[in-house]
Amino acid sequence: MTDRCPWCGTDPLYVAYHDAEWGVPERDGRALWEKLVLDGFQAGLSWITILRKREAFRAEFDGFDPERVAGWDMARIDRALRNPGIVRHRGKIESAVRGARLFLEIESRNGFAPFLWSFVGGQPIQNRFAAMAQVPTATPESAAMSRALKQRGFNFCGPVITYAFMQATGMVNDHIVGCHRHAALSRPQAAG
Template structure:
């Protein structure tokens, strides 16, 4: 599974390779899926992404499939339930942030701004294909700084420019597969045909 030329970070872990090969960098335009990814990236703060991948199914179950309508209704009892769930990241601040962000997302939608439009408008709804080699991929960019500032202004937390850039990479706002990775050309072609 991990035998193709690819970005250096998946290593040899089959779960990491599958994520890299099938999900990472594919442009995502579904608001629910985008919100889930932002929440997961927030949960990653201070942790490795493989930790999140290993706990993703448990997090999806604990957070009602990342349905913002359901998560927005979580109350103190739900917070305590989540704090006692050994299958997830048990950070009260991150749990509360996820619940708050569901409420913010729904409030924005009710006021006429869909989450996908909030996210993608920062670059005119178009993915950017970069041409980085190993060691050249930045941790943040001017655009991730601007998007982080926008998200924070709306009340979102755990969304600094580094987390936001990881989010942008994951949801295909930027194609940061290195040029020697087999997925770079595949994602670039996918973007051209959109």
């Protein structure tokens, strides 16, 4: 048993993310959209790479204000492509802009947060894995979320990406049972 999930290693930024953010239930729609966008940018990269660039992403993407990003045109996309502080991938940047527009549609109907949380019945799934090797990379819930997002027009949201998103946003508690965060996030008040 360890007192922390081993995936974060000893990098202070990664440890702080593990201890303060990862697995904490997030109910704010805008914050969920930001995390979904960043998980999409992670495709093919490590999360620590995205975490190190997160502040640059926030600055470039107008604080992840969906209304502002939804209004981006090709010139604004081209400007983002010149920013060395972010992942400069045209498809991912265009996907974020399209995702902002889709976020606004979903938010105006039933809310983005309730839509995403519906895939776990509105409450975090409490897993009890003893080792990281037991933690899945995708689940039926993440596959269903992926399908629903893709049907609405989102990209870079396959079932592995959506499961990482669900872990990060506390829709599932995948801290291993020996981690000091597992018990704290298993309490009913942690469910939001």
